Amino acid sequence: NSFNISTATAILLSTCGLKVSKHGNRSVTSKSGSIDVLEALGIKILEKNSEIITFFKKHDICFLFAPYFHKTLKQISDTRNKLKFRTIFNLIGPLLNPSKPCFQLIGVSDKKFLDTHAICLKEIKVKEGWVVTNCKGFDELTTASENLIVKVKKGKISKRITLNPADFGFKTCKENDLKGGDAKENAFLMHRLFEGETGPMRDNVILNTAACLMIGGKVKSMVEGISLSQKKIDDFSARQKLEEMASGTK
Numbered sequence: 001n002s003f004n005i006s007t008a009t010a011i012l013l014s015t016c017g018l019k020v021s022k023h024g025n026r027s028v029t030s031k032s033g034s035i036d037v038l039e040a041l042g043i044k045i046l047e048k049n050s051e052i053i054t055f056f057k058k059h060d061i062c063f064l065f066a067p068y069f070h071k072t073l074k075q076i077s078d079t080r081n082k083l084k085f086r087t088i089f090n091l092i093g094p095l096l097n098p099s100k101p102c103f104q105l106i107g108v109s110d111k112k113f114l115d116t117h118a119i120c121l122k123e124i125k126v127k128e129g130w131v132v133t134n135c136k137g138f139d140e141l142t143t144a145s146e147n148l149i150v151k152v153k154k155g156k157i158s159k160r161i162t163l164n165p166a167d168f169g170f171k172t173c174k175e176n177d178l179k180g181g182d183a184k185e186n187a188f189l190m191h192r193l194f195e196g197e198t199g200p201m202r203d204n205v206i207l208n209t210a211a212c213l214m215i216g217g218k219v220k221s222m223v224e225g226i227s228l229s230q231k232k233i234d235d236f237s238a239r240q241k242l243e244e245m246a247s248g249t250k
Contacts, residue, residue, distance in 0.1 A: 003180035003201055005140050006107070007034045008190050009208040011245075014061035015237040016209065016228050018216045021056070023097035025066045032183040035065050040187035042246035059245055062099075069098040095120050103216045104129040105208070107139035111148050111160075118150040118157045128153045128215050132163075136175055141211055143170045143203050144178065165207055168222055173200035194239040206230060 010022040024034030035045055045065050046052045056062035091113060094106045104126050106117055114131050121129040129152045135145040143165040151158040166172060177200035180186045193202055210225030219225040232238055 001031050001180060002138060002178040003189055003204075004032060004034060004037045004186050005142075005178070005201075005204050005208060007037055008193060008201075008205045009212065010061060011190075011194075011241055012205060012209045012229060012232060012238045013212050014059065015232045015241050016213055017218055018060075018213065019056070020061040021064060021097060021099040021101050022061065023064045023066060023094070023099070025093065031181060032186045035063070036183035037186045037190070038063055040183040041190065041242060055245075055248070058248065059241065061241075061245075064098055066093065066096065069096075091117075095124070100124070102127040103212075105212050105215055106131050107141075108133050109137055109139040111135075114148060114150045114160065115157070118152050121152040122155055122157055125155075126152060128217075130211060130215055132211070138178070141165075141204070141208050142178060143173045143200060143207060144175050145172070163222075165203075168207075168226055170203050170207065171200075173203065177201070178204060191239075191242070194233060194236070194242055196234065196236075202233065206233070 007022065007024070010020050014020045022034065026033045026035045038045060043063070045063060046055060047065070047068050052062050052064070091108070095117070097104070104121060106121070106129065108114060108117055108131060111133050114133060117131040121131065131150045131152070132141050132147055133139065134142045134147050136142065138144065141147045141163065147163040147165070149161045149163055151161065180189065189201060193205065206226055206229040209229040210219070210222050213219045213225035213228060214222060219228060
C-alpha cells in the first residue's frame with residue numbers, strides 16, 4: 001500500500017522531454033490503483049482511441065485503463081477484487097500495455113521474476129527495458145534499500161545489476177515513509193510533491209524518473225537524470241502539467 005510512485009513518475013517524466021503511455025488499473029490488492037488516483041486528481045480516464053490520441057498529442061502522456069483494452073481482464077475483475085491477494089495478473093499486467101512502447105520500466109515484487117520478465121521484454125522486442133525490484137519487496141526502485149535490475153537492450157539481457165540509491169546522494173528511507181492511503185490521500189500527497197515538498201516520496205519519484213530517462217535515452221547517466229527530474233519539480237513544470245491535464249479533461 002505504498003504511495004502511487006509509478007503514476008507520479010509518469011507525470012514527471014512527461015515534462016522531461018519523453019512521451020509516456022501509462023497502462024494501469026483500479027485498486028485490486030492495494031488501497032489506490034493508478035486509475036483511482038488519477039480520477040482523484042481530476043483527470044478523466046478516456047476510452048475512445050481518438051480522445052486518447054488527442055490527449056496524448058497535447059500533453060505528451062496518456063493513461064490507458066486496462067479493462068478498456070483487455071476485455072478478458074474486465075470479465076475477471078470481480079473475482080480479483082474478492083481474492084484481495086496478488087495473482088498471475090499482477091505479473092502480466094505490466095507486459096500488456098496496448099500502445100506497445102519501445103522503452104519500458106517494469107517492476108516486480110520478487111527477484112525470482114526478474115529474469116522471466118526480462119525474457120518477455122526481449123520477446124516483445126522492446127528497444128530497451130529494465131526489470132527492477134527492491135530488496136524490501138517493493139515492485140519499483142526505492143530508497144528503502146538496494147535495488148536489483150536486469151536490463152534488456154537490442155535483444156540482449158544483462159546480468160543482475162545492483163543499484164544503491166545512497167551512491168547518488170539519497171538518504172535511506174523507512175518502508176513506512178512510502179506508505180500511501182486511499183485515492184484522495186494519494187492525490188493530496190502528489191499535489192504536495194509537485195508543489196516542492198521534499199522528503200522520501202520526492203526522492204523515490206525522482207529515482208524512478210531518472211531511470212526512465214536513462215532507458216529512453218534522454219540522459220546518459222543517473223546523475224543527469226536525477227538533476228533533470230529535480231529541476232522539473234522545482235520549476236513547477238510537473239505541477240503545471242497536472243493542472244493542465246485536469247482542466248483539459250473536464
